Every structure is written in C-alpha cells, then in structure tokens.
Amino acid sequence: MRKIDNDAVHENLLKNKPVLAFDENADYPKWKERLRAKYTELLGLEKIAENACEIKVETEEIVETDEYTRIRYVFESEKGCFVPCYLLIPKDRQKKFPVCICLQGHTTGFHISIGEKKYDGDEESLKTSTFALDAVKNGYAALAIEQRGMGERTTLLKKRGPSLTCGCYFTAMTALLLGRTIIGERVWDVSKAIDSLEFFKDRLDLSDITLVGTSGGGTATYYAACFDERIKVAAPTCSVCSYKDSIGDMWHCSCNYIPHSAEFFDMGELSALIAPRKLLVSVGETDPIFPLEGTKRVYSVIEKIYEKEGAKDNCRFVIFPDKPHYFDKVTTFSNLKSWR
Numbered sequence: 001m002r003k004i005d006n007d008a009v010h011e012n013l014l015k016n017k018p019v020l021a022f023d024e025n026a027d028y029p030k031w032k033e034r035l036r037a038k039y040t041e042l043l044g045l046e047k048i049a050e051n052a053c054e055i056k057v058e059t060e061e062i063v064e065t066d067e068y069t070r071i072r073y074v075f076e077s078e079k080g081c082f083v084p085c086y087l088l089i090p091k092d093r094q095k096k097f098p099v100c101i102c103l104q105g106h107t108t109g110f111h112i113s114i115g116e117k118k119y120d121g122d123e124e125s126l127k128t129s130t131f132a133l134d135a136v137k138n139g140y141a142a143l144a145i146e147q148r149g150m151g152e153r154t155t156l157l158k159k160r161g162p163s164l165t166c167g168c169y170f171t172a173m174t175a176l177l178l179g180r181t182i183i184g185e186r187v188w189d190v191s192k193a194i195d196s197l198e199f200f201k202d203r204l205d206l207s208d209i210t211l212v213g214t215s216g217g218g219t220a221t222y223y224a225a226c227f228d229e230r231i232k233v234a235a236p237t238c239s240v241c242s243y244k245d246s247i248g249d250m251w252h253c254s255c256n257y258i259p260h261s262a263e264f265f266d267m268g269e270l271s272a273l274i275a276p277r278k279l280l281v282s283v284g285e286t287d288p289i290f291p292l293e294g295t296k297r298v299y300s301v302i303e304k305i306y307e308k309e310g311a312k313d314n315c316r317f318v319i320f321p322d323k324p325h326y327f328d329k330v331t332t333f334s335n336l337k338s339w340r
Contacts, residue, residue: 014244020265022272022301028308032272038264039226039273043184044175051078055192057199060084067091068136070114071200077192081185084152085193086114086144088136089203098208098340099197100140101190101231102131105215105238106168106253109151113144128327131212138333141204145193147220148185149255168216172254182255183223190224194231206230210336214238214327216255226273233339235280235332238290238325240267245294252289268301276311280335284323292319 020035040046053076061072071087090097102113107125111118113132132142146153149168172182190211197204210233213221218239225234243266247256271279281302283295299317306315316335320328 010248014248014262018265018269019263020269022269022305024304024308035265035269036273039270042181042258042260042264043187043223043227044178044180045184045188045227047179048078048184048188051080053077053079055195055198057196073196075192075196077189081148081189083189083193084110084146085196086110086132086142087197087200088114088132088142088144089200090136090139090141093203096203096205097141098139098205098210100131100135100138100142100210100212101193102135102142102144103147103190103211103213103217103220104129104131104144104150105213105217106150110144110146111151113142128329129214131327131329134329134333135212138337140210143193143197145189147217148182148189150216168253168255172257176259181258183220183258186220186255187224187227190220190231191228194228208232210235212237212332212336215325216253219256222267222270222274225277225279226270229277231277233278233280233336234274235282235336237282237327237332238284238287240281240283240298241290241294242266242268242297245297246290250289266298266301268298268305271302271315272305272309275306275309276314278339279306279315280318280332281316282318282320282328282332284320284326286322286324287326289325 055075057073057075059073063070068088068090074082074084077083104110104112107129108119108122112125112129115130115133132144135142149171154167155170168182175182175185197206209231211221211225211231212235214237218236221234221236222240225231243262281299283292285292302315306312318331320326
C-alpha cells in the first residue's frame with residue numbers, strides 16, 4: 001500500500017518562488033509599492049482601519065521608584081479594543097528620553113517586562129525578558145504593551161473550549177473570519193500606542209523610537225516596523241526566518257500565519273518596507289523553531305535590499321552562540337547603543 005504523506009503537497013508548493021520575490025534588476029520603487037500594497041491587504045490593516053477611533057488615555061496607576069516613574073494606562077486602539085500599557089520614564093526631568101517599545105513573546109504577559117511575578121513559572125521568563133527594565137537601564141523611557149491574545153488580553157472565551165497551548169488561538173481564528181489577521185491587529189495596536197505617547201510628549205523624544213521584541217513579540221516588531229515609519233530602529237529576536245524553514249515546516253502558534261503571504265513574499269522581501277531605517281535581526285544559534293539556516297537565508301535578502309537602499313550599515317545580523325530560543329539583552333542593547 002502507498003505510504004501517504006499528507007504534507008508533501010504543501011512542502012513542494014513552499015519551494016515556489018513568491019510573486020513579489022526580490023529581483024535586483026527590477027524597477028525597485030515600483031516593486032516596493034506593490035509589496036507595500038500587498039502587505040497592507042494581507043494583514044487586514046485596511047479592514048482594521050475601518051473600525052478606528054479617537055485615541056483616549058486613561059491612567060490607572062502611578063508608581064514612583066528611585067530610578068523611574070511607572071505609569072499604567074489604557075487606551076482604545078479601535079472601537080471596543082482596549083490596550084493596557086506600562087510606561088517607565090527615568091527620573092531625570094532635565095531631558096526628554098528616547099522611547100523603547102517592548103513586546104513580550106508567549107510568556108504569561110507584559111508584567112514580565114517590568115520585572116513582576118504574577119504566576120507560577122514566571123521565574124524563567126524573568127531571567128531574560130525584563131525588556132522595560134533593561135531599556136530604562138540603557139537610557140530609554142520604556143513602553144510595555146500587552147499584545148492581543150496574550151496575558152491580560154487572553155480571550156475569556158477559551159474557557160468554553162478545549163485547553164489550548166497558546167491563548168491567542170481563538171482571537172487569531174476569529175480575526176480571520178473577519179478578513180483580518182491577529183498580527184495585523186497587533187501591528188495596529190503598536191502604531192496606536194505610538195499615538196498614545198503624545199499624551200506624555202513633554203518627557204519623551206517621539207522622534208527617536210525603538211521597537212524590541214522576541215519570539216511572538218519579535219514577529220510583531222518586524223511587521224510593525226514595516227507599517228509605521230515612526231519606528232526608527234527595530235530589533236526583532238528569534239522570529240525573522242523563512243516561511244518554509246519555520247512556520248511552514250513545523251507546528252507554530254496560529255498568530256504567525258498570514259493567509260496567502262507565502263504566495264507573494266517571504267520575510268526578507270518585507271525588509272524593503274523598513275529600509276533604510278535601522279534593523280537588528282538576531283537569533284539563537286540552536287533555535288529549534290526559527291532555525292538559524294532559515295534566518296540566514298532571509299537575512300541574505302535583507303542585506304541586498306539595504307544595499308539597494310544605500311543603507312548597508314543600517315542592518316545587522318547577530319547570532320547568540322550556543323543559545324536556543326533566547327533573548328540576549330546585553331548583546332541586543334549593546335548593538336542598539338552603538339547606533340545612537
């Protein structure tokens with residue numbers, strides 16, 4: 001009897017060249033505009049924009065420490081969608097601070113960014129993922145955002161169905177029913193969070209915004225930098241990889257998938273929507289879910305695009321030696337500092 005490999009058809013199709021694959025000899029500006037239009041369409045950003053609303057900020061808590069003031073606030077990013085944030089502003093009132101926006105991956109929530117333990121098992125995440133505290137130590141004001149489907153924004157409806165590995169599954173699937181994607185919704189929230197910082201602009205330098213995230217937060221970092229040009233530096237970790245080698249080759253959370261994306265582009269092509277702004281791509285040498293070889297393949301395209309933009313010094317690739325799916329805060333912030 002024939003041995004059936006149900007995945008073979010998809011594996012073969014993933015080898016096809018995307019419609020908008022980067023071609024060094026093509027009309028670059030025209031190609032870039034086609035890419036931008038397709039990216040916006042496939043993420044569902046036009047649909048999301050139809051539900052836009054005025055940004056209003058509601059402060060819920062102010063905590064003073066020796067090093068910074070921590071403000072917890074909530075804003076409405078679209079009608080009926082509320083985003084909780086922690087804003088950490090260093091104490092020095094004689095200057096405005098550059099902003100580092102921090103995006104957690106699939107931890108228990110954005111409280112990890114500010115160094116708080118809420119649940120059993122948080123200790124492991126707190127060893128490496130205190131993004132907001134690390135940003136403040138490196139001279140930034142830090143904005144930690146709870147992403148859709150994570151932490152406090154995990155759907156309450158998950159209790160009605162079977163236990164799910166990732167709490168964003170229900171939200172991601174419902175977004176698809178509505179012509180959206182959860183990654184598009186996360187991108188929208190980041191952009192609207194930048195709008196919300198206008199309420200604190202007397203303490204912040206909004207012309208100098210960096211976006212940092214790892215894993216699911218790194219994915220959102222990369223796609224958000226493609227969308228909002230106010231993000232001057234993007235540092236996605238353990239997330240930028242070829243579709244074929246990562247989400248097309250093994251089980252991943254549903255929040256990674258954008259319908260039709262592999263037909264039109266890979267992650268390398270999308271760097272054209274970030275260039276010539278600064279991009280720091282990093283990966284653990286032994287990352288099992290965003291493999292190094294797939295990241296190298298994508299980065300080879302990123303390098304060509306940055307050369308085409310005349311900005312080859314504005315992209316960097318960092319490998320964390322002997323590390324798996326991991327965020328190296330020392331290496332990351334050292335690279336970001338060297339760009340300042």
